[in-house]
Each structure stands twice: as structure tokens, then as C-alpha cells.
Amino acid sequence: MSKRLAQSAVAVATAAMFSAVLAADQRATPAGPEAARGSADPKATLRTPAKLTETAPDLYRVRFDTTKGVFVVEVHRDWAPIGADRFYNLVKNEFYDGTRFFRVLSGFMAQFGMNGDPSIQSVWTTANIKDDPVKESNLRGYVTFAKAPVPHSRSTQIFINYQDNSRLDADGFAPFGQVVSGMEVVDMLYSGYGRANIPNQLQITKQGEVYLKSEYPLLDIIKAATIKR
Numbered sequence: 001m002s003k004r005l006a007q008s009a010v011a012v013a014t015a016a017m018f019s020a021v022l023a024a025d026q027r028a029t030p031a032g033p034e035a036a037r038g039s040a041d042p043k044a045t046l047r048t049p050a051k052l053t054e055t056a057p058d059l060y061r062v063r064f065d066t067t068k069g070v071f072v073v074e075v076h077r078d079w080a081p082i083g084a085d086r087f088y089n090l091v092k093n094e095f096y097d098g099t100r101f102f103r104v105l106s107g108f109m110a111q112f113g114m115n116g117d118p119s120i121q122s123v124w125t126t127a128n129i130k131d132d133p134v135k136e137s138n139l140r141g142y143v144t145f146a147k148a149p150v151p152h153s154r155s156t157q158i159f160i161n162y163q164d165n166s167r168l169d170a171d172g173f174a175p176f177g178q179v180v181s182g183m184e185v186v187d188m189l190y191s192g193y194g195r196a197n198i199p200n201q202l203q204i205t206k207q208g209e210v211y212l213k214s215e216y217p218l219l220d221i222i223k224a225a226t227i228k229r
Contacts, residue, residue: 045093046120049127056081056088061180061228066101067220068189071182072228073143080132080176083145083154087176090156091225095120100212100219102199104191109165111146112222113157114201116209124156125205132174138165141183142175160186189220 045052062073077084090096095115103111115121130152138144138161146157149171160179179186193199193216203211212219 043117043120046095046115047123049124052089052093054085054089054092056085057229060088062087062091062177063226063228064096064182065223065226066185066189067223069182069185071185072180073177074180075143075177076136077176079136080174082129082132083174083176086129086145086154086156087158088227091227094225095124095156096222096225098209099222100209100216101189101222102201102204102212102216102219103159104189104193104219105162105195106191107162109159109161110186110189110191111157111159113146113155114204115156116212118206118208121205121208127155128152129154131172132176134169134172134174136175138168138173138175139178140164141179141186143177143179144168144173144175147173162187190218192218 041047056075056077058077060075062075064071064073075084075087090113096113098116099112099114100116101110101112102114103109115124131147131154136142140161140163142161144159144161145154146159147153151172161175199212199216199219
């Protein structure tokens with residue numbers, strides 16, 4: 001074989017080997033949109049509260065699937081539009097999925113709304129919304145944002161009234177919806193830790209579900225919250 005023919009044969013073999021390696025790499029590492037979806041953070045939207053500002057429908061329902069059963073909340077935007085919009089965005093983006101009813105006080109209320117992922121809860125702690133005027137009363141089954149005793153301190157925490165708590169109206173607690181089915185499920189939520197042993201909210205923010213599962217394992221969980229038009 002001449003020197004020129006030998007060089008040509010080597011070149012062809014090298015090209016063939018390179019093509020085979022390239023094809024194998026492409027099979028092992030998909031490119032384009034499929035690869036991007038595989039590496040995306042599924043909770044990315046929850047890490048940017050400022051972007052979750054969609055206007056809610058005038059009337060919508062939310063189905064809560066919990067460890068005690070199912071209940072449904074009907075939201076009336078005209079009762080408290082700012083609160084109804086925030087709740088809509090949180091539910092739509094699965095903020096409440098996997099969270100616990102961390103403060104359940106018999107004869108008073110059941111409270112939830114702290115995310116079990118500290119990286120998410122930390123960015124929402126100060127993502128407050130303005131107060132709504134109080135148009136409805138905190139009657140049994142009515143659903144309201146929790147707040148500190150200062151203006152415009154509502155964020156993600158919600159409570160469901162177990163009784164007539166209309167005394168809260170004067171303090172600016174504005175109901176935005178009510179439980180329309182499954183109130184018996186809400187009544188069954190675990191309240192055994194009592195008033196003297198309520199989870200520390202600072203620890204929930206720092207450690208999330210790790211803290212609650214370790215120290216308060218009996219607290220009931222929202223498995224999924226889903227918007228139903």
C-alpha cells in the first residue's frame with residue numbers, strides 16, 4: 001500500500017470513530033428543551049413572590065386533600081380582593097402542598113400556611129400584602145389570613161374559624177372565603193399538642209418539615225390544594 005493510500009485509510013477510520021463517539025454522547029446527554037426541563041427547578045416560581053400577582057376569578061373553590069380527608073373552600077373576591085388574589089396565586093403554584101396545620105386550637109381555629117422548604121418559606125416571610133377592609137365576619141367556617149398586630153402584615157398563613165370569632169373583625173382580620181363542604185374534616189384536624197406546645201414559627205422558617213416531622217409528627221398535612229372553578 002502506498003503512503004498516500006495508508007494516510008487516507010487512517011483518516012477514514014478516525015472520522016468513523018469520531019462520528020460513533022459523537023452519536024454516543026448525544027444519546028447519553030439529550031440537548032434542547034427536553035434537557036432543560038429535566039434540570040429546571042420545579043419550585044422556581046415559588047422563590048419569586050413578586051411575580052405571583054395574577055388576579056383571581058371573582059368566585060373560585062379550592063379543594064384541600066388532607067390526611068384527615070377532603071374539605072372545600074369557596075373564595076369570594078369581593079369580600080377581600082387582595083387576600084383572594086394572594087391565596088389564588090399560592091394555591092395555583094402549589095405553595096400549600098405538603099404543609100402542615102401547625103396551630104390547631106380546639107374551639108378557636110385551625111391555622112396553616114408555612115412551607116416545609118426553608119428556602120421557600122424564607123422568601124415569603126416578608127412578602128406581605130396590604131390589608132383589605134373587613135366586609136365579612138369571622139364566623140364558624142370562615143377563612144382568613146393571619147396577621148401580626150401591625151398594618152399590612154399578611155403573607156401566607158391562613159386560619160379557619162372553629163366558632164364565632166367575630167371579635168377578630170375589629171382587629172382587621174378580613175375573611176375572604178368559607179368552608180362549603182367538609183367542615184367535619186376541619187374539626188378532626190389534630191389539636192392534641194394544645195396551646196402550651198405550639199410549634200415555634202422561627203424554627204419552621206429555619207428547618208421546615210425536618211423540624212415539624214421530628215418534634216410534631218402528629219400534625220395533619222395538606223397533601224394537595226387544587227383550584228376548582
